[in-house]
Amino acid sequence: MDKNAFFEGCGKEGPIRCIFFCEFHPTTGPKISVQVPADFISKDTFEAVSVYLITKAQLLRSTLTVTFSGIKILGYPVRIENKKYPRNAYHFNICFVCDAWARTAQYETVVKKLSEFxxxxxxxxxxxxxxxxxxxxxxxxxxxxxxxxxxxxxxxxxVPIFQYSNCYAVTSKLKKLAHDKKLQDDCLRAVSRSSWQLPNFRDIFRLYCSMNHGTTVKDLCLRFNLQAMKVDERKLVQFGLVEKNHQKDPQVENRWNRLKQLFPSFQYPTIVMEGLTGEAVSLYPYFTGGFNVDEICCRLGMSTLHLETLVEKDHNVTVVYR
Incomplete structure (x- = not known):
C-alpha cells in the first residue's frame, strides 16, 4: 500500500478505528466512560481535545470534527436538561475515530442519529x-x-432473533474456522459463558457440526451439556451467524397458494387467528414460501410456538428448510 497516497483531504474513505462514549462527570469533569477497542484513545489525547467534545452551548447538537495527532474524531455533543442530574444537565458525546486522512462526511448522519435517538x-x-x-x-x-x-x-x-425452536445448517465457510487460529481464538472468547474459563475448541466445532435441518437449538442443548462445556448457546448461534458458519431460513408454504396463482379471484380460507387489531385474519397469504417464521411472527405479533401449533394442525401447510 502506498502510504503517500493518503493525506488529510485526499477524499478517501477509511475504517472506523474506535467508538467511544464520553460524558461530563460532575466531580472529575469530562471523561471517556466506554471505548471500543479499550484504551485506543489515551487519557492525554482525550484531555487535549475534550473541550471540543464536551463543549459549550453554542456548539451543541452540531457535527464536530477534530483532527489531532494522526487521528480524526467525529462527534455530536448533546446536553439533556433535567433537574434529576447534578448541575441540572447531562452532557455527553458518542464519537467515531478514524485516521486523520480519512473522509468522514458519510458518518455524520450515523453519529447524529446515535446521539439524538x-x-x-x-x-x-x-x-x-x-x-x-x-x-x-x-x-x-x-x-x-x-x-x-x-x-x-x-x-x-x-442476525435473526434467537429462539430455542430455531434450526440451523452449517455452510461451507465452517472449514475456515477449522484452520484459522485467530478466528478460533475469537470464537472461544465470543461463545464462552465467562471470560476466565474458556471452552474447548473441539467442543465448539462439534456443536457447529451437529447443527442441521430439523435439529433445533433445544435438541442441541438436550444432546450436549453446554453448561459443562462452558458454552453459551445464544452466543454460539450469534457468532456462527455473524461469521456465516451456519444459516437459518425456514420457509412456510401452503397448497392454496398454487390456486391463487392460477385463479387470481380465489379467496384464501378465513379466520385462522385474531390479528393485532382483534380482527380475524388469514395466515395463508404469508404461507407462500417467501416469508420465514420470524418475519410472520413479527408481522402478526404472535409467538413462534403459537405459529408452529397452527401449522402442525393444518395438513395443507408444509415447513421447508432451505
Missing amino acids: LILPYIDSMNHVAKIAALADVENNLVRTCLQNLVYYGVISM
Whole structure:
C-alpha cells in the first residue's frame, strides 16, 4: 500500500478505528466512560481535545470534527436538561475515530442519529428492533433507519432473533474456522459463558457440526451439556451467524397458494387467528414460501410456538428448510 497516497483531504474513505462514549462527570469533569477497542484513545489525547467534545452551548447538537495527532474524531455533543442530574444537565458525546486522512462526511448522519435517538446503550446482541425502539422511546422506523446505517458502515451486524425452536445448517465457510487460529481464538472468547474459563475448541466445532435441518437449538442443548462445556448457546448461534458458519431460513408454504396463482379471484380460507387489531385474519397469504417464521411472527405479533401449533394442525401447510 502506498502510504503517500493518503493525506488529510485526499477524499478517501477509511475504517472506523474506535467508538467511544464520553460524558461530563460532575466531580472529575469530562471523561471517556466506554471505548471500543479499550484504551485506543489515551487519557492525554482525550484531555487535549475534550473541550471540543464536551463543549459549550453554542456548539451543541452540531457535527464536530477534530483532527489531532494522526487521528480524526467525529462527534455530536448533546446536553439533556433535567433537574434529576447534578448541575441540572447531562452532557455527553458518542464519537467515531478514524485516521486523520480519512473522509468522514458519510458518518455524520450515523453519529447524529446515535446521539439524538440514544439507541446505542440498547444494542446488546439480545434486544430486537422493536424492543430497542421501546426502550429508547423512539419510533420503530427511526430505529430501523439508524440500524441500517450502522450495518451499511460495518459498525454492527444483524442476525435473526434467537429462539430455542430455531434450526440451523452449517455452510461451507465452517472449514475456515477449522484452520484459522485467530478466528478460533475469537470464537472461544465470543461463545464462552465467562471470560476466565474458556471452552474447548473441539467442543465448539462439534456443536457447529451437529447443527442441521430439523435439529433445533433445544435438541442441541438436550444432546450436549453446554453448561459443562462452558458454552453459551445464544452466543454460539450469534457468532456462527455473524461469521456465516451456519444459516437459518425456514420457509412456510401452503397448497392454496398454487390456486391463487392460477385463479387470481380465489379467496384464501378465513379466520385462522385474531390479528393485532382483534380482527380475524388469514395466515395463508404469508404461507407462500417467501416469508420465514420470524418475519410472520413479527408481522402478526404472535409467538413462534403459537405459529408452529397452527401449522402442525393444518395438513395443507408444509415447513421447508432451505
